[in-house]
Amino acid sequence: MKLMEEKILREGTVLPGNILKVGSFLNQQLDTAFLAEVTREFARLFADAGVTKVITIEASGIALATLTAYWLGVPCVVVKKHASANLSKDLYTTEITSFTHNNTYTAVVAKEYLKATDHILIVDDFLAVGNAIVGLRDIIDQAGATLAGCAIAIEKSFQGGGDALRAEGVRVESLAMVESMTDDSLTFRHS
Amino acid sequence: MKLMEEKILREGTVLPGNILKVGSFLNQQLDTAFLAEVTREFARLFADAGVTKVITIEASGIALATLTAYWLGVPCVVVKKHASANLSKDLYTTEITSFTHNNTYTAVVAKEYLKATDHILIVDDFLAVGNAIVGLRDIIDQAGATLAGCAIAIEKSFQGGGDALRAEGVRVESLAMVESMTDDSLTFRHS
Numbered sequence: 305m306k307l308m309e310e311k312i313l314r315e316g317t318v319l320p321g322n323i324l325k326v327g328s329f330l331n332q333q334l335d336t337a338f339l340a341e342v343t344r345e346f347a348r349l350f351a352d353a354g355v356t357k358v359i360t361i362e363a364s365g366i367a368l369a370t371l372t373a374y375w376l377g378v379p380c381v382v383v384k385k386h387a388s389a390n391l392s393k394d395l396y397t398t399e400i401t402s403f404t405h406n407n408t409y410t411a412v413v414a415k416e417y418l419k420a421t422d423h424i425l426i427v428d429d430f431l432a433v434g435n436a437i438v439g440l441r442d443i444i445d446q447a448g449a450t451l452a453g454c455a456i457a458i459e460k461s462f463q464g465g466g467d468a469l470r471a472e473g474v475r476v477e478s479l480a481m482v483e484s485m486t487d488d489s490l491t492f493r494h495s
Numbered sequence: 496m497k498l499m500e501e502k503i504l505r506e507g508t509v510l511p512g513n514i515l516k517v518g519s520f521l522n523q524q525l526d527t528a529f530l531a532e533v534t535r536e537f538a539r540l541f542a543d544a545g546v547t548k549v550i551t552i553e554a555s556g557i558a559l560a561t562l563t564a565y566w567l568g569v570p571c572v573v574v575k576k577h578a579s580a581n582l583s584k585d586l587y588t589t590e591i592t593s594f595t596h597n598n599t600y601t602a603v604v605a606k607e608y609l610k611a612t613d614h615i616l617i618v619d620d621f622l623a624v625g626n627a628i629v630g631l632r633d634i635i636d637q638a639g640a641t642l643a644g645c646a647i648a649i650e651k652s653f654q655g656g657g658d659a660l661r662a663e664g665v666r667v668e669s670l671a672m673v674e675s676m677t678d679d680s681l682t683f684r685h686s
Contacts, residue, residue: 327583333572333608336565362554363573367561374527374562381524382554386596392518405577417524 305345305479308457309492311338318485322432322460330429330457331364342479343368346427346455347375349477353452355425357381357418359444361400361411361436368457369427376425383413383443392416396446400439403432403463411439420448431456431478434465441474458482461493496536496670499648500683502529509676513623513651521620521648522555533670534559537618537646538566540668544643546616548572548609550635552591552602552627559648560618567616574604574634583607587637591630594623594654602630611639622647622669625656632665644668651676652684 315328329335346368355376360369361383373380387395392414401408418424426440437454444451453475459466461481469476483493506519520526537559546567551560552574564571578586583605592599609615617631628645635642644666650657652672660667674684 327605328608331573332575332605333570334561334564336561336571337568339561340565363557363575366554366557367571367573370525370527370530370558370561371565373525374531377528379524380527380558382522382558384523384554414518414523417519 305342307338307341308479311335312458312480312482313490316490318487318490322463322485324430324458324460324482324485324490326458331367334367336367339367339371342457343371344375345479346372346425346477350376350425350452350455353425353475354423355452357422357449358425358427359383359418359440360427361385361440364430365428368429368455372425372427372455379417380427381413381417383411383440385409385411387412396443398439398442398446401435403435411443413443415447418444418447418449422447422449423452424449425452426454427456428454429457431459431466431476432463434463434468437465437469453477460485496533498529498532499670502526503649503671503673504681507681509678509681513654513676515621515649515651515673515676515681517649522558525558527558530558530562533648534562535566536670537563537616537668541567541616541643541646544616544666545614546643547613548640549616549618550574550609550631551618552576552631555621556619559620559646563616563618563646570608571618572604572608574602574631576600576602578603587634589630589633589637592626594626602634604634606638609635609638609640613638613640614643615640616643617645618647619645620648622650622657622667623654625654625659628656628660649673 358373456478459478481493549564549571647669650669672684
């Protein structure tokens with residue numbers, strides 16, 4: 305998606321540790337008009353995929369997942385990073401290691417929100433090594449549901465998570481694929 | 496908003512510790528069609544208030560804040576509960592005690608996303624004692640920006656946070672005001 309690549313080139317900055325900072329539009333400040341276009345593209349790509357539910361993990365995927373689910377006319381389920389007082393006791397859980405935050409946490413979701421009949425689209429802002437998506441797939445598997453695919457705003461393709469999923473037959477749609485990045489250059493993969 | 500009260504009566508449950516569980520539509524599973532209606536009402540209420548930015552705190556206010564900002568045609572700023580590697584070092588910070596999670600954390604936002612010229616609408620799913628909103632007001636004050644008001648899905652009015660803000664002249668619009676709740680009854684305030 306040319307729009308996403310142009311936005312990254314215009315507003316993104318590269319930080320030490322392979323971090324692409326896009327806080328001005330994607331996850332700290334949300335450029336809502338831009339995100340509406342991005343998520344309409346997700347909805348268009350998966351329009352015929354029979355999606356019954358969108359799933360994401362808090363927090364930075366929530367805006368994208370909400371809008372995508374709205375355009376698709378389905379609910380959105382938010383997997384939590386921590387158990388809290390208002391979660392039921394009947395949970396699916398999975399361990400996820402965060403690349404950005406350099407920690408491991410137990411992600412949880414109440415069983416009542418995922419059905420074996422659900423065909424689920426994973427939406428997230430970033431796909432790097434793919435740990436969050438592996439965790440979400442594990443939860444989808446536990447529920448006996450099926451995976452429609454992954455809709456990703458920015459894939460850091462050089463970190464391999466997207467290709468590993470594709471090699472397993474998972475449909476991964478990334479609106480920009482960053483093939484390399486340094487302080488002063490950033491290249492995209494097109495394929 | 497009759498729609499919100501009906502939804503709470505139909506799908507909400509009361510848990511020990513004054514917790515109203517609305518996970519089926521508001522913060523675990525998101526009923527996106529319903530949230531679109533809710534946030535259109537927020538946008539209608541504040542249409543003439545000169546809002547330049549919506550602000551919320553992660554994670555459960557993000558869906559509402561994103562949609563509200565989209566209808567209003569402004570960006571949405573997400574205050575983070577924890578510093579992370581992709582945040583700048585130039586931050587506004589404030590201490591917030593969570594009623595739901597029973598802990599205190601340092602909320603942070605990069606200074607670059609809030610300007611002294613901003614007129615800011617706070618959006619959140621719940622208003623109880625009001626700690627999150629007091630923290631967000633503190634951040635808005637630090638930025639030298641002004642507060643347009645607060646758009647709240649569910650106010651637990653018996654906990655006093657909303658009225659304390661109104662007594663200070665803050666415009667607080669809550670789509671449902673829960674005046675009392677027990678295991679088998681729930682009453683709303685209309686005023």
